Each structure stands twice: as C-alpha cells, then as structure tokens.
Amino acid sequence: MQPAKVALSLILREYFLIGITGFGGGLQGRFYHLAVSKHGWLNEEEFADINATASLAPGGNASNVGLEIARRLRGLAGLVTAYLCLVVPGSLVMIGLGTTYEYYQDEPAVRGALQGLQCAATALILYSATKLNLSQWTFADYLLAFGACLAIFFLKAPLWTVLPGGALLSLALRRWGGRP
Amino acid sequence: MRPELQMFLDIFMAGALSFGGLAAVLSSLQNSLVSQHHLLSNEDFSRTYSLAVGAPGPNAIFLSLLGYRLAGAPGACLAGLAWALPTTFLLHQIGRTGSTQAPAWMKATRKALVPIVAGMLTAGAMSTATSFALPAAQWGLSLSGLLWLVLRPRWNPIWMVAACALIGAIWIR
Structure with missing residues (x-):
C-alpha cells in the first residue's frame, strides 16, 4: 500500500502549520483531518493501523501519529522533515518565552501567570491518564x-x-x- | 562528567523508554536531572515544563528551553537531539515492520504497560505540582482544569490553559 508520492514541500508546509498552531493536545485530530479528510493520503483503515503503530513506539502518541504518516508518505526524509517542522517553531517560541520570563520574573502578575500555567500543565497530564x-x-x-x-x-x-x-x-x- | 553530556544521556535514556509520551517520564527526568545530577533546581524544572503548555507543538519542546538554560543554543540542539534520536529511530523501525506484523510479545507488553504508564503520568503531574506557591488553591485549580477537559473534550485545551494563566496572574501572589 504505497500511496502516491507526496511532495516534501507539501509535508513541510502542512506540518509547519500544525507546528505553529498545535497547542496543548488535540494534535491527533489535526493529523486525522490532514491525512484522511483534507488530502486523502490514507483511508480510515490505514489511519487506524498508524495509530496502533504509533502507540507501540516510545514518544508522544499524537506526534508519533503525525510522524508515522510522514514516514509512510516519504520514508526517512518525510519523518525528519515532519519532526523538524513540529519541534523547531515551538522550541523557538519556548526559548523566547523563557527569556521573556527571566526578564519580567519580579513582576507579581508574571509569576502568578506561571503558577497558573503549572496548574494547567498538571491538569493536562492528569487528563492524559484518564484516557487510558x-x-x-x-x-x-x-x-x-x-x-x-x-x-x-x-x-x-x-x-x-x-x-x-x-x-x-x-x-x-x-x-x-x-x-x- | 560534563553537564551537557550528562543531560544528553539522561534525556536519551528517558526518550528510549518514553512509552506514554514525555509526561510519563517527566518525574523520572526530574529525578535524574535534578535530584541525581543537580543540573538545575526543582523550581526551574517544573517552571520550564509549564511554559511548554503555553507554546505550540508537542510537549517535548520543553527540552529545548531546558538545554538552552544549561548551555545556550548548542545546549538546546543537544537536548532536542537527545530526545529525537531514540524516539524517531524506534518509531521508524516499528513503522517499517508495521503494527500488524509486530511480534505478539511486543503488543502484549505494550498492553501490560498501561497501568504502569498511568502511575508514571500521575507521578509526572505530582512533579509539576512540586513548586506550587499555594498548594491547596493550586491543586483546586488543577482539578477544576481537569474537570473542564473531561467535560468539554471537544474544546481546544488552549482555553483552559489561558484561563489558568489569567487566574494565576490575578490571584496567585
């Protein structure tokens, strides 16, 4: 089941878009939309198989689904492209946020907002446990x-x-x- | 051992065993990076992870900031690579075999791991909670956030994240 060859530039564009807009979970739905509904790269059955493969490997389940889709489309080159598109934009935002935080960390509202974010992080982790x-x-x-x-x-x-x-x-x- | 190398090894090991995602090995990473090798403080660790929920992409991006704090831009790349190498290599190998051809023991083991992963995720949540300034109030806020996610699974979680940050900015002093 080798699907039609998909251009790397298209993978780059689509994954970059998800990389800069995919906040806190919900990534899996985005990948389903991308590969099944929007482009028809895969059918339902193939997507279910990708889901099963993704859960067998270590790493985040949702991002693994996206990476495995890219791997099936374009092999190792697709996988690496997809990985970089998902991780690099967010990493740059992270470093920007971290530097900004260090600059304003004496501001009580900024410290408080970060304490609030810690609660959100705790809630998101507990939520992923409820899905098991x-x-x-x-x-x-x-x-x-x-x-x-x-x-x-x-x-x-x-x-x-x-x-x-x-x-x-x-x-x-x-x-x-x-x-x- | 040089701190950068130690960080690389700790993250690489966690990545190779990260069934259930980064959150599942978060507490173990904290154990090795903070308690065992003293590369950063508990507060720094959980703060860095919390910032990641405010940034787009998979939560593994928190490692980039962690590496950046430790050793600048090369540190960020090194930390990212330490996570990317084992996870994508194993995904690539398993993907090439295909899930239907995967050996039975692998599927049985993955199934048996579910309760262990759940326990590890709970430990991860307790890790992010270790540096709460107001533990009782903030656990309350966390559980309310959880309730929101459970009751409204179709809403984008970013709204819950934004609400928590706003509540924190106004009330947590």
Missing part, C-alpha cells in the same frame, strides 16, 4: 499504577528498573488472572 481505558481496569491494575507512582515519585527509583520490572509484573498478573 480505566473502565477495563482490574484491582491489580490500580495496584500496579499506585506502585509505579510510588516507586518513581517517592522512592526516586530509576526508570530503567521501574518500566521493565513493572511490565514483567503486569504481564505475570495478567497471565495469572487469565487475561490476554
């Missing part, structure tokens, strides 16, 4: 989640022990509980 199919969870899953949080946040255990260890424990519990 909580309805299908067993008691053991909640225990595992609690254990992982405890190990990382309170015990400061390194990631390379918590992640594989947690995965093995979870796999064992699933097998023991007779779940696929």
Whole structure:
C-alpha cells in the first residue's frame, strides 16, 4: 500500500502549520483531518493501523501519529522533515518565552501567570491518564499504577528498573488472572 | 562528567523508554536531572515544563528551553537531539515492520504497560505540582482544569490553559 508520492514541500508546509498552531493536545485530530479528510493520503483503515503503530513506539502518541504518516508518505526524509517542522517553531517560541520570563520574573502578575500555567500543565497530564481505558481496569491494575507512582515519585527509583520490572509484573498478573 | 553530556544521556535514556509520551517520564527526568545530577533546581524544572503548555507543538519542546538554560543554543540542539534520536529511530523501525506484523510479545507488553504508564503520568503531574506557591488553591485549580477537559473534550485545551494563566496572574501572589 504505497500511496502516491507526496511532495516534501507539501509535508513541510502542512506540518509547519500544525507546528505553529498545535497547542496543548488535540494534535491527533489535526493529523486525522490532514491525512484522511483534507488530502486523502490514507483511508480510515490505514489511519487506524498508524495509530496502533504509533502507540507501540516510545514518544508522544499524537506526534508519533503525525510522524508515522510522514514516514509512510516519504520514508526517512518525510519523518525528519515532519519532526523538524513540529519541534523547531515551538522550541523557538519556548526559548523566547523563557527569556521573556527571566526578564519580567519580579513582576507579581508574571509569576502568578506561571503558577497558573503549572496548574494547567498538571491538569493536562492528569487528563492524559484518564484516557487510558480505566473502565477495563482490574484491582491489580490500580495496584500496579499506585506502585509505579510510588516507586518513581517517592522512592526516586530509576526508570530503567521501574518500566521493565513493572511490565514483567503486569504481564505475570495478567497471565495469572487469565487475561490476554 | 560534563553537564551537557550528562543531560544528553539522561534525556536519551528517558526518550528510549518514553512509552506514554514525555509526561510519563517527566518525574523520572526530574529525578535524574535534578535530584541525581543537580543540573538545575526543582523550581526551574517544573517552571520550564509549564511554559511548554503555553507554546505550540508537542510537549517535548520543553527540552529545548531546558538545554538552552544549561548551555545556550548548542545546549538546546543537544537536548532536542537527545530526545529525537531514540524516539524517531524506534518509531521508524516499528513503522517499517508495521503494527500488524509486530511480534505478539511486543503488543502484549505494550498492553501490560498501561497501568504502569498511568502511575508514571500521575507521578509526572505530582512533579509539576512540586513548586506550587499555594498548594491547596493550586491543586483546586488543577482539578477544576481537569474537570473542564473531561467535560468539554471537544474544546481546544488552549482555553483552559489561558484561563489558568489569567487566574494565576490575578490571584496567585
């Protein structure tokens, strides 16, 4: 299923647009619109497959969907182009914001706004946790989640022990509980 | 070890294990960059991450500012590269195989990781909350923001972000 060749310049333009306007989540919907509705690069089935692939790889799920679309269209060149378009504009904005903040950090309103942003960041992270199919969870899953949080946040255990260890424990519990 | 190299290694490791995205490894990154290697303070770390929700693009862009603070423009590039290399390499490899051809153990493991990722995300949220100036009030604001996102999933989250920043600018002193 090799789709028609899409020009790199078109990928550049479309991803740059998403890179400068894609704020705080909601990126996945943008990529669906781009690839399925707007350009017809992919059909529903291919998009679902891309979604599954994106979740198997590390990195942000939404941006992985976008990157995998670009990779299917133009291989490694498409992937790298898409990555740069998504990350470079935001990084420049970030550095600008950071420098501006340092300049005005004695202003109480600016400090307060940043404290407000910290609340927004906390809310956004918790929101992504609510999207993990909580309805299908067993008691053991909640225990595992609690254990992982405890190990990382309170015990400061390194990631390379918590992640594989947690995965093995979870796999064992699933097998023991007779779940696929 | 030079601080830039240490930062590169810490971010690279987190990137390679970032199932569930950057937010899932946020607390681990804080552990290695702040507690273990003392490259920056807790406040700096969570402030930098919070600024990223006010900028466009994936939240991995927060690493650029983190690197910039540590070592200027080369630091920003290095931090970005440390995240980009493992994540895009693995995505490229898995994408070439295709999800239908991916081995069964990989899919089973990814499924089994879901509760672990949820726990890691909760730890990430607690990390951004470590430098709250008014913990009780700000946890209240965070949970209200969460409720907003859950009840209005179709609205652009940027409005919730803007509302939090505005409330903070007026009331959090």
